[in-house]
Amino acid sequence: MFLKNGNIAQYKPLNSIxxxxxxxxxxxxxxxxxxxxxxxxxx
Numbered sequence: 001m002f003l004k005n006g007n008i009a010q011y012k013p014l015n016s017i018x019x020x021x022x023x024x025x026x027x028x029x030x031x032x033x034x035x036x037x038x039x040x041x042x043x
Contacts, residue, residue, distance in 0.1 A: 021039060 017036070021036065
């Protein structure tokens with residue numbers, strides 16, 4: 001996945017990211033795509 005306006009060129013597969021994010025933020029529900037994009041913009 002590439003971000004046009006970001007510094008991230010490549011990263012782990014989406015499933016790995018979802019697991020990491022879920023552990024980091026202790027999500028009780030699966031985060032939405034909008035939530036994930038918001039988090040990626042902050043990185």
